[in-house]
Amino acid sequence: MRATDFIMGSVLASVLLVTTACGGAPATMVAPPSAMAKQPATTNATPSPTPEADDQAPLDGDVTPNAGNADLAANKQPAYAAKALEVLATLPIKGRAPKTGYSREKFGQAWADVDRNGCDTRNDILARDLTAKTFKAGSRECQVLTGVLADPYTATTISFVRGQSTSGAVQIDHVVALNDAWQKGAQQLSVDQRTALANDPLNLLAVDGPSNQQKGASDAATWLPPNKGYRCEYVARQVSVKATYKLWVTQGEHDAMATVLGGCADIQVPTNQTPPPAEPVVLPPPAPVKEVAPVEAAPAPAPAPPAAPPAPLVQPPAAGVYYQNCSAVRAAGAAPIRAGDPGFQAKFDRDGDGVGCE
Known part of the structure; x- marks a missing residue:
């Protein structure tokens, strides 16, 4: 099973289940995190003492050029489909499973190109969440070099500059941390399903680097964004991810989520499925065709021979090659x-x- 097939199938199944059982309203599109109104930063909940390295964004590498990244980023904005409190009520409540066996490799290649658009997931999310972006020359708007982030976690504006010492200012957060997911059901998923979870735009946000490090592998019971104005959307997104991938919550996590969502009972969970048009498009009937005498068709021209594939720009080095530097x-x-x-x-x-x- 391809990771992208699992993402879309799981999201559709989750939304259909919740909306059927709970009478969810039709989905509507919402603005990305970069377009949200800024709220003043406030004191956050108790942070996890040890950050999770998996949720810290490394420098992104060169990737295959992609011509359609802008359209792709626009299509990755989430739609909203069912009330978060109703979806939370469907999540099983259990204790944490042992952390034994966890590693980042259990969730597939880091920042894999699961949607096969020629861009790795990190650059896809940067392109989705940043504004005023610039791209590496020759990457066809794939590799983000600079941009501006309206950070949802701190309600501040952050300038992103790609580089060894500067990229860490903006990191890609797994909203449901992979370590947390491992202890709450992900051990039972296949490698393809875990790869989908680690690269699903629903579970990824470009955020303030220090806040991401402070969060680590925490769940909602031990960490919430300092920006109180974003906590409802943050928890609703976590609920959606856990429902999509059939993960559970602990009792403390459930209670913390319910407390947050109690202050915004009508907020809906985001999904990655764009809703169908509200009304079908009706085409006018075709105009009547006037009968005419048949005309002998001219012979079709011979098809042109297929063009030879272009030669690669760079020949791969032979086996056994050694480079000094x-x-x-x-x-x-x-x-x-x-x-x-x-x-x-x-x-x-x-x-x-x-x-x-x-």
Whole structure:
């Protein structure tokens, strides 16, 4: 099963179940986090003492160019379909499972291109949530270099500049942390399903880096965004993710979620499924066709021979190639070099994202 098939199938199944059982209202589109009105920052709930490294965004590597990233980002905005309190009531309440066996690798390749659009998930989310974006030349609006984030967690404006020492100012948060998901049902999912969970736009937000680090692997019982004006939407999103992937909540987590949602009882859960048109499009009947005498058709021209595929811009290095340093990699036309490529060495990949000599 492809990860994207699971995302859409799970979301549809969850929304249909909730709206059928609870009488949910038709879905409507809402603005992305970057368009939300800013609220003053306030004191947050008790943070987790140890951040979860999986929810900290590493530097993104070079990716295959993609011409349609702007349209893709627009299509990834969530729709809303059912009241969050009603969906919360459907989540099982259990204790935490042991953390034994957890690792980031259990959720597939980090920032995998699950939708096969030629852009990794990190760049997809940056393109979705940032404004005033600039992109790396030649990446066809895929690799985000700079932008502005209206951060939902702190209600502040943050400038993003891609770089070894600057990218951490904006990180991609797993709204339901992968470590938390592992202890609440994800152990029972397949690798494809866990990969879908880790790369689902429903579970991802571009946010303030320090806030993301402070949150770590916390659930709603131990951490909430400092921006109180965003807590309802934050909890509603967590509820939607847990319902979509059949995860459970602890009693303390359930009670904390219910308390937050009690102050916004009408808020609905976001989904990734765009609703169908409200009314079907009715086409006018075709005009009557006047009969005419048949005309002998001219012979069709012979089809043109298929064009030869373009030669690759850079020939891959032969097996056994050794590069002294990144300058040698670039001189050979092999940059960026990825893990598994001939001649790849760990020293080329300073940021640990699997791509060297960027």
